[in-house]
Amino acid sequence: MYKGQHRGAEILPRVLRGEHGWWFLGPGGVARLKDDHLTASRELRPAAERSLRQRGLFDVPAYSGYSLTVLTSTHCNLGCAYCFQNTEQDTSGANRPTRIRYARLTSATITSVLEFAARRMADAELSHLDVMLFGGEPLLNPQGCRELLARAADYGLRRASMTSNGTLLTPKLARQLSDLGLRDVQVTFDGDLADHDAIRVRRTGGGTFDDIVRNMAAVTEATPLTWGLRVNVSHHNHRGIDELVERLAGGLDPSRCSLYFARVGDVGIGYGNDLEFSGTIAASFIRWQRRALELGFHVSRPRTVNPCQACSYTDGRYGAVVNADGTLSSCWETAGKPGWQVGTVRDGYLPRERTEGKWISCEEFYQYDDELSALTRFQDTVDAALLDYLSATGRLGRRTRQDR
Incomplete structure (x- = not known):
């Protein structure tokens, strides 16, 4: 081959x-x-x-920067049933699924994280640092986000990204993070307004769609940040995604947004997606992408399955995923999960024989039963x-x- x-x-x-x-x-x-x-x-x-x-x-x-994903908080203010950080469903019917253990990034851990990254960058002969702010919901610890980016400047910070649910992002906070190097934010939508508000719900109850769009529009006015909009597709919401694309175009600046459609997989916590990879669904994806382009959104063109800097190399040579407590995981999908740690930022990665079976890659398709x-x-x-x-x-x- x-x-x-x-x-x-x-x-x-x-x-x-x-x-x-x-x-x-x-x-x-x-x-x-x-x-x-x-x-x-x-x-x-x-x-x-x-x-x-x-x-x-x-x-x-060739890689020129070291990829560092850091969970600033493992808590989340939403209770999405399919989240890979849930450890089980909420059988009471409420929106409080049991989650991974709570941890919050501190100043002391930031010191250890950045010193670890500096050692790894020197080993790999990389001069720049690229940071991803991750959670849980990273903005449940805004000070941790600000401090990590501010201090990362001394370690060659080139750019920062963030994955957020968008409910806590204000223009003031966004300006602060942008001034510290944040360039783009990924936000997820779970179908059109009614479907989204039934799926992407607060742990205290209530939908989030209007708040997310309102926050994004205000931040777009106040900062140069760009947006990556991930649209989760399932049997619950696929019929309303045509309307979602139109609604997002009306509420946001499409020229500042990229749109990505992804079928939700089964991550083993009792959530099932009955949507099959059929010709009909393929036609829907094609239609959504074309309409998004017509409305001025960016849609990333297809590519090869490229190695992930953090999880495709079993020695973590070009990147790392760090939980808020300083433990290392191979991939963002296992960060904070009991038994999946592959080291710590203080002591480095465990020997390969001790990480056997714990090193997974985000390129793998284990989350699909199909x-x-x-x-x-x-x-x-x-x-x-x-x-x-x-x-x-x-x-x-x-x-x-x-x-x-």
């Missing part, structure tokens, strides 16, 4: 059937292919592979249609190449 190399990790290019021929997705870009560039099993013919390599489509950029082949077919269909549309509307960009 043809592949690109990234310092020990493999990146497998993808070949997708488009409306007019084929699409090749490599770490270095995208190219159109003709039928005679491929074998019957959809493998590149040697001449086609040589041409693509010469054009740089197999080239993988056959991997069904997921692959679904994603290939959606991605090929998006590439077709981006190409037809002149949005694909300069890194797309026609192989001849």
Whole structure:
């Protein structure tokens, strides 16, 4: 199998059937292919592979920054039933599922986190630091967020991002974080207003949709922050997502937002998503993406499955996920979960034999009960249609190449 190399990790290019021929997705870009560039099993013919390599489509950029994800608080003010940080469902029917153990980032732990990052950066010969503020809900500890970014400036902070539910973000706080290096925030929506307010609920009760949109609009006016809008798709909400896209375009500045649609998986805490990877749902994803682009949203173009800096390397060489108490996890999906720690920022990573079975990657598909082949077919269909549309509307960009 043809592949690109990234310092020990493999990146497998993808070949997708488009409306007019084929699409090749490599770490270095995208190219159109003709039928005679491929074998019957959809493998590149040697001449086609040589041409693509010469054009740089197999080239993988080297990392220049160390990726540091830090949970500033493991608590959350919402009670979403599907959250991977829940340890069980709320069987009482309320909105208080049991969660991972409480921890809050302190000044002392920030010192240990940054000293750990400095050691890892020196080992990997990386000069810049990229920080992700994570939770729980990170803004339940705003001082921890501010202090971490302020002190990270002395360690080569290049940019910071945050994953937040958006309910606690005010213009004043957003300006403070922006001045300290925060550049973008990921916020999740669970369908249109009524569906979202039934799913993404406060632990004290009540919906969140209007508050989130109102906060985002106010912060957009007050800061240069950009937004990554993740839309969770399930059997509960998929029928209202067309309306959601229109509503978001009316309440937000689409030019400052990217829109990403993702099917919610089963993370083993009693939540099930009955939505299948069918042709009908693929058509819906395609329709949502095209409408989002028409309304001025950014929709990320398809790509290869690239290594995650934090979890794709079993020695944590290029990144780390740190819980608020200073324990290390391989991935943000296991941070704070009992028994999944792979070290501490004070002592470093445990020997590999002691992390066997605890080192998972966010690229893995364990959260889906469906056959991997069904997921692959679904994603290939959606991605090929998006590439077709981006190409037809002149949005694909300069890194797309026609192989001849």
